[in-house]
Amino acid sequence: MKGVIHFNTLPWQTIEQFYEYREAFESWRKNKKRVLRIAEDWKDFIEHKQLVARKADAGVRASNRPPIVTLFLKCYAHGELGLPGNNFKAASDFVTECGWETTVQNVKDSKRRGVLKLGSIDQFSEAEIEFLRKAKERWPDFDYAGLLSAM
Secondary structure, eight states: OTTBOOOOOOOOSOHHHHHHHHHHHHHHHHHHTOOSOBHHHHHHHHHHHHHHHHHHHTTOOSOSSOHHHHHHHHHHHHTOTTOOOSOHHHHHHHHHHTTSOOOHHHHHHHHHSSOOOTTOBOOOOHHHHHHHHHHHHHSTTOOGGGGBOOO
16 A cells, blocks of 8 residues: 555653653544554654644643744733733734634733743744744834744
8 A cells, every 4th residue: 555654663762752752642643533554644743743842842731822822922921022911902812813813811821821931942834933023013122032942
């Protein structure tokens, strides 16, 4: 059958590495309702695993927003990186306009949940770059470089 994947096996380097992949696989399988069968499934799983890792690095829990957007909301809520932090409705409306449904409560929650981990974003999509550009237009004092890791 063309495109069906197969693997050779080697032991994991650490038990932590095994658990990291296992948790990412279970998350992918449940969210996508798929199994690993063809190369496209494997590619999708690896992308999912990388996104899960990026979210964890940014201190993000489950969310439909990319890590950079969630970290932006945390910064806004805390008044960090030149963001005003005083109008949660403006922040939620802005993120929603950019394509990620967000409520005032989401902004409030972002202030309460998790630790603000600046400099933790090292990968982003074109949509996320556009989001940062629009955020800089809207809040000229916003120093988005503080969100990004020193690559």
